Amino acid sequence: xxxxxxxxxxxxxxxxxxxxxxxxxxxxxxxxxxxxxxxxxxxxxxxxxxxxxxxxxxxxxxxxxxxxxxxxxxxxxxxxxxxxxxxxxxxxxxxxxxxxxxxxxxxxxxxxxxxxxxxxxxxxxxxxxxxxxxxxxxxxxxxxxxxxxxxxxxxxxxxxxxxxxxxxxxxxxxxxxxxxxxxxxxxxxxxxxxxxxxxxxxxxxxxxxxxxxxxxxxxxxxxxxxxxxxxxxxxxxxxxxxxxxxxxxxxxxxxxxxxxxxxxx
Numbered sequence: 669x670x671x672x673x674x675x676x677x678x679x680x681x682x683x684x685x686x687x688x689x690x691x692x693x694x695x696x697x698x699x700x701x702x703x704x705x706x707x708x709x710x711x712x713x714x715x716x717x718x719x720x721x722x723x724x725x726x727x728x729x730x731x732x733x734x735x736x737x738x739x740x741x742x743x744x745x746x747x748x749x750x751x752x753x754x755x756x757x758x759x760x761x762x763x764x765x766x767x768x769x770x771x772x773x774x775x776x777x778x779x780x781x782x783x784x785x786x787x788x789x790x791x792x793x794x795x796x797x798x799x800x801x802x803x804x805x806x807x808x809x810x811x812x813x814x815x816x817x818x819x820x821x822x823x824x825x826x827x828x829x830x831x832x833x834x835x836x837x838x839x840x841x842x843x844x845x846x847x848x849x850x851x852x853x854x855x856x857x858x859x860x861x862x863x864x865x866x867x868x869x870x871x872x873x874x875x876x877x878x879x880x881x882x883x884x885x886x887x888x889x890x891x892x893x894x895x896x897x898x899x900x901x902x903x904x905x906x907x908x909x910x911x912x913x914x915x916x917x918x919x920x921x922x923x924x925x926x927x928x929x930x931x932x933x
Contacts, residue, residue, distance in 0.1 A: 715745035819849030891922035
């Protein structure tokens with residue numbers, strides 16, 4: 669479940685390609701990229717196209733191809749900050765911390781107030797043992813009134829604060845995230861998980877109940893639900909959810925945790 673959450677929280681896709689080009693269209697990972705074949709396009713446009721291609725590969729988990737496309741983007745235009753930021757995410761995912769740090773540093777020097785970059789770097793800090801330091805970057809990202817997804821930044825802050833057991837700080841961040849984006853399923857999931865950790869099953873159950881059916885029916889959703897039911901003493905619901913988890917996702921990390929009785933993991 670942790671790797672899935674990292675992937676969901678770290679895919680901070682870049683709003684590039686502000687306009688269309690009068691050329692061919694290339695399809696990558698099921699997404700059409702207009703203008704990819706315009707050899708005479710200006711360097712910034714070419715860098716935007718390469719970055720968008722790289723981000724599509726990144727979303728599909730094709731990290732080697734994403735890395736090559738992002739490298740080409742910065743070769744075309746070394747001052748295009750989103751390409752450096754995406755490189756930072758890719759290097760983070762392949763475990764090259766020094767290159768990730770360097771890439772994020774270049775992105776921040778070029779665009780120090782860009783909320784996407786601040787959010788990406790905050791997530792990198794969170795994943796490399798600097799959770800407390802990461803919160804400042806998430807807060808700076810969310811404070812930008814032009815940022816399209818401030819709730820995501822605050823949700824990331826809440827997730828990172830949970831990692832270091834600052835549950836009060838995590839609660840404040842997650843509740844703020846929900847104020848900013850009331851529809852975000854991951855924020856509701858994290859609030860349910862937080863209240864379960866605080867041994868408040870009724871509050872955990874409330875936020876769990878706000879999840880959509882698809883989220884509750886996923887392996888992480890079933891695992892969280894049965895743990896809440898267990899904490900609340902609802903044995904019938906716990907058995908039902910355990911049966912669903914074993915039946916639908918027998919090889920999942922959550923099913924393995926259930927078989928070990930690792931309810932507090």
